[in-house]
Amino acid sequence: MLFNDYPFLLVFLPAALLIYRLADPYPQARIGVLVALSFVFYAYGYPPYVLLLALSIAINWLAALAFGHFKRRWIITAAIVMNLAVLGVFKYANFAAANLGLLLGRPMPHLDIVLPLGISFFTFHHIMYLVDLRRGKAPLYPADRYALYISFFPQLLAGPLVRWSEVMAQFGQTVYSPGWQRRFCIGAAFILAGLVEKILFGDGMSRLLDPIYAQAAAGPLKDGDAWLAISVAVQILYDFAGYCDIAIGLGLLFGVQLPFNFNAPFRAASIQDFWQRWHMTLMNFLRDYVYFPLINARILPRRYLPLQSHAATMITMMLCGLWHGASWTFVLWGVLHGFALMICALWRRHGPRLPSLAGWSLTVSFVLLTGVIFRAGSLEVAWHVFQGLAVLPDLEHGRHLLPLLLAPLAAFLLPASQDIVAFFTRRPNVYLAALVGIAFLALLFELGERDVHEFVYFKF
Numbered sequence: 001m002l003f004n005d006y007p008f009l010l011v012f013l014p015a016a017l018l019i020y021r022l023a024d025p026y027p028q029a030r031i032g033v034l035v036a037l038s039f040v041f042y043a044y045g046y047p048p049y050v051l052l053l054a055l056s057i058a059i060n061w062l063a064a065l066a067f068g069h070f071k072r073r074w075i076i077t078a079a080i081v082m083n084l085a086v087l088g089v090f091k092y093a094n095f096a097a098a099n100l101g102l103l104l105g106r107p108m109p110h111l112d113i114v115l116p117l118g119i120s121f122f123t124f125h126h127i128m129y130l131v132d133l134r135r136g137k138a139p140l141y142p143a144d145r146y147a148l149y150i151s152f153f154p155q156l157l158a159g160p161l162v163r164w165s166e167v168m169a170q171f172g173q174t175v176y177s178p179g180w181q182r183r184f185c186i187g188a189a190f191i192l193a194g195l196v197e198k199i200l201f202g203d204g205m206s207r208l209l210d211p212i213y214a215q216a217a218a219g220p221l222k223d224g225d226a227w228l229a230i231s232v233a234v235q236i237l238y239d240f241a242g243y244c245d246i247a248i249g250l251g252l253l254f255g256v257q258l259p260f261n262f263n264a265p266f267r268a269a270s271i272q273d274f275w276q277r278w279h280m281t282l283m284n285f286l287r288d289y290v291y292f293p294l295i296n297a298r299i300l301p302r303r304y305l306p307l308q309s310h311a312a313t314m315i316t317m318m319l320c321g322l323w324h325g326a327s328w329t330f331v332l333w334g335v336l337h338g339f340a341l342m343i344c345a346l347w348r349r350h351g352p353r354l355p356s357l358a359g360w361s362l363t364v365s366f367v368l369l370t371g372v373i374f375r376a377g378s379l380e381v382a383w384h385v386f387q388g389l390a391v392l393p394d395l396e397h398g399r400h401l402l403p404l405l406l407a408p409l410a411a412f413l414l415p416a417s418q419d420i421v422a423f424f425t426r427r428p429n430v431y432l433a434a435l436v437g438i439a440f441l442a443l444l445f446e447l448g449e450r451d452v453h454e455f456v457y458f459k460f
Helices: 006-023 027-043 049-070 073-104 119-134 143-151 164-170 180-216 225-229 232-253 271-275 280-296 302-324 328-350 356-376 379-388 398-413 417-424 430-449
Strands: none
Touching (some): 006 430, 027 049, 027 143, 049 073, 049 119, 049 143, 073 119, 119 143, 119 164, 143 164, 180 225, 180 232, 180 379, 180 398, 180 417, 180 430, 225 379, 232 356, 271 328, 271 356, 302 328, 328 356, 356 379
């Protein structure tokens, strides 16, 4: 079920709010009702995979329970390996088979499997909890609370990645306590901001970019379209940030504050700053559960720790790329960002201080150019886009105006969406509520005039 579609906005969400309002006076019912609503939400897309989600929750909760009773570290290790194996089968089996076939010089069988929505995200949620449980940082939780942590529908399919410590205590709290009106106002503002980002900017750019990348698959781009194609990173920002803002708004409607995931990344003055602003919950996960363990492993003597740190950065970003998709272009994208982070770290230690404008220009240029590799699907398509950059764009052509001027300018100049929402909801009033209502109606009419585009990160 898509957040930007009529079945969700006009049927599921109103029904879910009504049902939860009826359950709110009964503390014992709140978590169970939210779990049930989350499973209904997940079943809408492909019902058989509800069994996978339920089995995943049950096995991991039982593993946590067994570890709590027997205190055997191998139980957690086995559960983590199982989670990664399931993810590997669904997401990487055909990729591995195809590459093995290339090595052996013969075709390998192709598995006809559908990637379950959200599997990358709920797998990482399992891993975060299990690792922290083994470290002694996380307690055991009842089955219903753990099930809600994994399946909570606002963040189930595409994040943001939420640590158990950020939300577990919020589950089951009364929503309709004094002050709930303000929280609902802020939640509605986040949902509205996310829909604007997704429908007007993300989808608007997608309708222009998809045919261009399809054309690039046939040969080098002409007529300056390559300059439009490099704006794909901006389109991904609006698409995914829009999803996350909707998720945050939905969470607030059900009494849960989800973490922010973007902080105006295109205003970053270095690639390190960029990755502290872009998909922040994923980077926090990779930092704490991949990078730091690699650093603390003490593989090399102490005098070589800087070298180990750079190697850890490269491995972390390679895995970041591979997590995004089973393709060598994603791995290459991760490697390039790993090298950029290494160079940035070395420059900060040994080079002169760059002016902020120069650092911003280099960062944005690098992100836009590598975004082509991220989107292209093959090096050949990416090369066709880069070849087309030799032709300057025709700014008089109307279809270049929005992606090349308005959308990037908004991404480069405006503050983060959470800051914009905070500014407008600082003092909620009836006029603001009326404006939000009118804007919602306008977006609903806009949805009726356009094809619904799924969110980019549903594919990851």
